[in-house]
Amino acid sequence: MKLQVALDTLTLEECIELLEETKGSVDIAEVGTPFVIREGMRPVRELKKRFPELEILADVKIMDAGELEADHCFEAGADIVTVLGASNDATVAGVVRSAKKHGGKVMADMIEVHNLKERALQIEKLGVNSICVHTAFDIQNTGKNPLDELIEVNKVLTKAQSAVAGGVKVHTARQIAAEHPAILVVGGGITNAPDRAAAAKTIKDIMNSEEASHE
Numbered sequence: 001m002k003l004q005v006a007l008d009t010l011t012l013e014e015c016i017e018l019l020e021e022t023k024g025s026v027d028i029a030e031v032g033t034p035f036v037i038r039e040g041m042r043p044v045r046e047l048k049k050r051f052p053e054l055e056i057l058a059d060v061k062i063m064d065a066g067e068l069e070a071d072h073c074f075e076a077g078a079d080i081v082t083v084l085g086a087s088n089d090a091t092v093a094g095v096v097r098s099a100k101k102h103g104g105k106v107m108a109d110m111i112e113v114h115n116l117k118e119r120a121l122q123i124e125k126l127g128v129n130s131i132c133v134h135t136a137f138d139i140q141n142t143g144k145n146p147l148d149e150l151i152e153v154n155k156v157l158t159k160a161q162s163a164v165a166g167g168v169k170v171h172t173a174r175q176i177a178a179e180h181p182a183i184l185v186v187g188g189g190i191t192n193a194p195d196r197a198a199a200a201k202t203i204k205d206i207m208n209s210e211e212a213s214h215e
Contacts, residue, residue, distance in 0.1 A: 001177065001207045004057065006187035008032035012043050018196055019051055025200035028183065030057040041076035048077035055079040061109055063087050066094025074102035085110040085119055089126060096127040105129040107163060111136055116149055117156045124160040130183060131157065135166025145172065150179050173203045177210040
């Protein structure tokens with residue numbers, strides 16, 4: 001089980017500082033969509049150069065021109081690129097082709113996909129590496145969380161790994177980790193914590209504990 005930290009609102013310098021603080025706990029550094037919009041591929045290049053031991057995910061949420069846009073991300077040093085599950089199959093297939101060319105991985109973001117199990121199976125057949133259930137930032141204050149969707153997706157996947165994102169905090173991590181996603185994505189639960197290193201370590205320890213109990 002890997003811990004992915006979502007870097008959305010921090011500056012590049014602040015992200016570097018955070019990743020230094022959380023070494024040993026974080027496995028994947030996500031250059032979040034707001035970060036990409038603000039700075040393009042520069043954070044992908046810089047973070048990969050400074051933290052070669054981490055996987056760098058470019059959360060570009062590709063919706064069209066799949067192969068072309070994914071090529072740009074992988075060429076900048078991304079290890080993982082995201083495509084929207086709501087995209088056309090041809091777009092998803094293009095991102096998968098790009099990943100194979102560059103030795104990278106594809107995460108399908110299922111934000112606002114309503115026929116979840118059906119679409120997860122379709123996307124899995126297209127060759128993505130992971131399928132991420134995701135509660136949108138704009139509706140997290142309604143109390144909705146991605147746990148129920150994770151349970152549903154875990155029932156149907158046979159090849160792709162599951163991932164989960166959207167409002168995950170220290171106090172909800174155990175319940176979510178108990179469903180054994182391959183990737184647990186945490187944003188503000190780490191980046192806004194008073195002690196970011198402690199928050200990341202606590203979540204990672206919970207994940208390791210749940211993983212050990214599952215073996």
